[in-house]
Amino acid sequence: MNAPTNPSRRNFFRQMASRFDPNAPAVAPWSLVPEVNAGDGDVLWSGWTGQGQVFVVGDEGRVLHFDSHPETQRLGWQLMDVPIRQPLHGIWGRSPNDLHAVGWMGCILHFDGKQWQSVQGGVVDNDQGRFTACTENTPLFAIDGNAAGEAWAVGDNGCVLHFDGTHWQPETSGITTNLRAVTCTPGGHVYAAGNDGSVIRRDEHGQWQVLDCPHSSGLHALLVLGEDELLLAGGRYFVDQGGFRGELLRYADGCFTPLTFDTPLPRLRALRAYKDGVLIVGDQGRLFYLKDNQLKQLECNTHHDLMDIIPLASGEALVVGDFGTVMTAAPEFVHALAPAATDETTSHWQIMPSATERQLWGITQTHDGTCYACGDAGTVLRLHHDVWEPLPAPSELPVHCLWSCPGSGLFAAGQEGRIFRFDGQHWQLHFDLHLDLTILALWGTAPDSIYAVGDEGLILHFDGLRWQRMPSGTTSALYSLWGLDDAHLLAVGDFGLVMRYNGDNWKDFNAGTEQFIYGIWGAALDDIHAVGLSGTLTHFDGQRWHAVPARVQDDLLAISGSTSGVFAVGTRGCALHLEHGSWQRETTPTSEGLRAVCATAEGTVYAVGDRGVILRRRAP
Template sequence: MTETRTPDRRRFFRQLLGAEDAAAPGRAPWRRVPEVGAGDGDVLWSGWTGSGELFVVGDEGMVLRYTGSADAGGSQWQHMTLPTRLPLHGIWGTGADNLFAVGWMGVLLHFDGTQWRLLQGGVIDDQDGRFAPCEENTPLFAIDGNDQGQAWAVGDDGMIRHFDGHNWQQERSPTQVNLRAVACAPGNIVYAAGGEGTVLRRNSDGQWEKLDCPLGSGFHAILVMDDGSLLLGGGRYFVDQGGFRGELVRYKNDRFQALSFDDPMPRLRSLKAYKEGVLIVGDQGHLYYLKDLRLDKLESNSHHDLMDIIVLSTGEALAVGDFGTIMTAAEDFTQALAPPPKAAAASPWEIMDVPTRRQLWGVVEGQDGTCYAYGEAGTVMRLHGDTWELLPAPSELAVHCVWDTGAGLFAAGQLGRIFRFDGQQWALHYDLNLDLTILGMWGSSPESVYAVGDEGLILHFDGLGWQRMPSGTQSALYSLWAMDDEHMLAPGDFGLVLRYNGTEWADFNVGTENFLYGIWGDSLSDIYAVGLSGTLAHFNGQRWQQMATRLRDDLLSISGSEAAGAFIVGTRGCVMRLDDDQWVYEPSGTDAGLRSVCATRNGAVYAVGDRGTVLQRPLS
C-alpha cells in the first residue's frame, strides 16, 4: 500500500513567500496541473493572470479560463466562446475585464469581462473564401504592455502594432525579419526581437531602431532585467556542433554577449523573472533556473515543448506548452494561483481579560445596564466598569441563560433547574426534575418571566411559581425574543419558530429547514432570524424572506439596540453588522466560536464564546 502524503500547509505557504532555502527554485520538481481542459492535441502558447483568475490561450481559438469555481458541468477550466478558430499566441491586459489576445492571420481580440470581440485580422477574400493576402492578416506572435495601459504586438515581416490606450495602429518597423518577442521597459522604452539576431528598441519618442547584434540567434524571448540589461533566449544552427542549439544572450552596456554553459540546451521559448532569478523554458520539456550566471536544469517530468511562463502573484509560476501542458512547481496549484495573503483588516473589536477559560454560552444586559456572561460549570460573571468579576456559582451545572428581573437575577441551564441570586448567594428556585436543558429566558417584569429549552419546553413565572406551558412541539427552542408579553418568538430545530400572542403558542413558518438559533427585531415589521450554515431570514411584517450571506459559518446569536445597531455572531469568530439594511462582514480579531452577542442600550457591544472568549466593541 502506498502512503499518500498530505502537504504541510504552513511549510507550503513559506515556500510561496520565499522563506525557504534560496536555492530551492533550482531544485523543485515540476509536474502537470491536473484536470486542465485542454487535450493532447492542443498547443497552449501563453497566458495571463490577475485577481485570482487565469487565462491561457492556444491553438484553434482556444482560451481557457480558470476562476477557482466549477461551472455547471463541474469543470474548473472553462472553454470561452470566441469569434475565431485561429491559433492565439499571446495575451495581455490591465485586468480580467480588459484583455487583448493576438494570433495567426493578424487576429487581435478584446475581452471586456463579458465577451471576446474581434478587432482586427482574419480578413477573408470575398472571391475565393480564403484568408486575404493583406497586411492586416500578418500573423502576430507576442504582446506586452505597460502600467499606462499602452501595448505592443509583434509578428511576421517585422510587423509592430501599438495600442495607445484607445486604438490600435501599425508602427514603422526598421526590419522585415519575423519578430517573436516584445517587452516593455521603464521610461517608455520597448524592445522587440526575432530571427537572425534581430533586436529592436523603441525610444521614448516612439521611434524604433535596430540594435547592432553580431549574433545570428533566432530570438523567441526577451526579459528586461532590474539593472536595465536584457536577457534574450532562442536558438540557432551551429555547424561546429552539428545541430540546433538553444542560446542565452545578454545585452548590457551596449554589448551583446552569448552566455556559455557546459550542457547544450534546446531552443529556448520564454524567460521570466522568478524567485530572485530567471525561469527558462524550452523545447522537449526543458526547464532551467538561472541565477548569478549559474544555470540549473530542473526536473520537469515532461518531454513536450514548453512555450511560455506565467508568473503568479504568489511568486510561483506556470509553464504552458504542447499537448495541453500546464505545469507548476507548487505542491498545490489552487493555492499557488491565490493572491498573496493580505494583512488582516483592523478589527473594531477588543479582546477582554476574563477570569475564566471555560466555554461561555451567553451574555445579557440587566435592567440597570449591568452585563452578565455565563457558561460551563456554573460560570456567571458580572461586568463592573471594564472588569469582569466572577459571581459565586449557582451549581456545578452549565448555565445557558440568565435574566435580570430588576428584583433578582435568574440563572438556568442543565437538568431543568432555575436558580435565583439575591445579591449574596444563589438558591434553587425551581426544579423541573427532568433531564432537559433550559436554553433561553426573557421577562417583562419580576412577575412575568418566560424560559424555553429542550423538547419544546416552555415555562412561565407569574411572580408566585413556575408553570409549564403547552408548546405543541418536541423541537428544542434555543432562545427567546419579545416586544412584550403578547408578542414573543422562540426559534428552534428545522426552521421552527413559535409565536406567542399572549394566549397560545403557534407555528410561525420561516421557510427554511435549517436550525434557527437567534431572533431579534426593532419592531414587529422588522425582524431577523439566524441559524445553521449562514441562514439569515427577514420578516417585513407580512412574510419571511431568506437573505443570501454566502457564509458557511453557523450564525448563533443576534442582538441590537438603537445606540449600538444590530450584530450577528457565529462560529470561527464570525461577526456581521447591519449597515443601511445590508448585513456586512466585520473582522472580529479571533477565530474562536462566538456563541452570543449583546448590543447594550448605551451603545457598547459584547460577544462571548469558546475558550472563555469575551469581545468588546467599544462606543464609537
C-alpha cells in the same frame, strides 16, 4: 516617477562569487496541473493571470479559463467561446475584464469580461474563400503592454502594432525580419526581438531604433533586468550538431554578450523573473533556473516543448506548452493563484509607539525634514529623535491636515473651517470660516500662497495677507490637493471628480472612474496617480487618465511618493507600493484603517490612522 529598478535583477550577472543553493525552493519538481481542458493535439502558446484567474491561449483559437474564486472554482478549466479558429500566440491585459490576444493572420481579439470580440485581422477574400495576402493579415506572435494601458504586438516582416488605449496602429520598425518577442520597461522604452538576432528599441518619443546585435540567433524571449539591460533567449539550427541549440544573451551598456554554460541548451522559448532568479523554458520539456550566473536544470516530468511562463501572484508560476501541457512547481495549483500569506515579521512595515489613541487623519514632512501627524481632539504629534511627542492642541476640534514651508510656520486645519498657525511655541487662530465645513487638505508654494480644500467644494487661498474663498464650481467634497506650482494644482472628490487650477480658475474633469477619489500625488504633470473607493487606482500620463487594475477591494485613502517610491494606504491596514509600473500589496502589522501616508525625502515612509496607529517603512 518611474518605479525603481529592482537591484536584485540588475545584479543577476554581477554576483559571480555567490554559490548556487541546490536546496532553494526554486528547484522543486514540476508537475502537470490536473483536469486541464486541452486535447493532446493542442499547442498552448501563452497565458495571463490576475485577480485569481488564468487565461491560456493556443492553437485553433483556444482560450482556456480558470477562476479560483469559490463560487466559480468548482467549474474547473473552461473552454471559452472565441470568434476565430486561428492559433493565438500571445495574450496581455490589465485586468480579467480587459484582455487582448494576438495570433495568426494578424488576428487581434479583445475580452471585456463577458465575451471575446474580433478587433482586426483574418481578412478573407470572399470570392476565393481564403485569407487575403494583405498587411492586416501579417501573423502576430507576441504582445506586451504598460500600466498606462498601451500595448505593442509584433510579428512577421518586422510588423509592429501599437495600441494607444483605443485603437491599433502600425509603427515603422526599421526591419523586415520576423519578430517573436516584445517587452516594455518601467521607464517607457519598448524592446522587440526576433530572427537573425534582430533587436529593436522604441524610445519615449515613439521612434524605433535597430540595435547592433552581432549574434544571429533566432530570439524568442526578452526579460528586462534594468532600463537598458536585457536577458534574451532563443536558438538556431546547427547542421553539424543535427538540431537546434539554445542561446542566452545579455544586453548591457549597449553591448550583447553570450552567456555560456556546460549544460547543453535546447531552443529556448521564454524567460521570467522567478524566486530571485530567472526561470527559463524550452524544447523537449526542459526547464532551467538561472541565478548568479549559475544554471540549474529543474526536474520536469514531460518531454513536450514548453512555450511560455505565466507568473502567479504568489511567486509561483505556470508553464504551458505542446500537447496541452500546463505545469507548476506549486504543491497546490489553486492556492498558488493567490498571494501567499506573509509572516508579519518579514513585513517592511513596523508599528511605532504612538503618543495617542485618537484617530489620526494626516501626516506631513516639513521643509526642515521634521514629520508631523494630526488627528481628533486637536491632536498634533511631532517626530523627534525617532519618538512621536505631542504638541499643545490648537483647539479641541479635529485637525485633518498640516502644511509648512520656509518662513511660514506650521499650519493646521480641520473641522469648522478653522486654520491655526504654530510659531514653535504657541498656536494662534489664523482664519475662521464661521461655517460647519471641514478643511481636508492644505498645500502651498510659499508663505504668501497657500491653498486649502474641503467639504462642499470649499477652496481657500491665502495671499500673505488674508484667506479668501475661491469659486470652485462644485459642491462635492474635495479630499486631497496636489500641485506643481501656482498654475498647476489638482484637487479630487466624489465620483471621479478632479478639479484643475491653471492660475486663473478651477475647472473640473473626470479621472476615468465613477468612484470617489480620496488621494492624489504626482512626480510630474505627465505622471500623476490617484486612489479611491474600492481599490480605485488611476494614472494620468499627460494626455488622459487610465484606470489601473485593482489588486485590492479595500478603500484607498491616501497616496504619497518620493525617491523611495510611490505608496498608497487604506482600510484594514492596506498598503500598496508601485513597483516596476504595477501596484503590489505589502503586508502590514495592523488591521486598523490607514488614513494618511508620507514618503519622506530620506526614503522612510510613515502611515497613520485609526486608534492612533503609526507605521514606519524604513528605506531599503
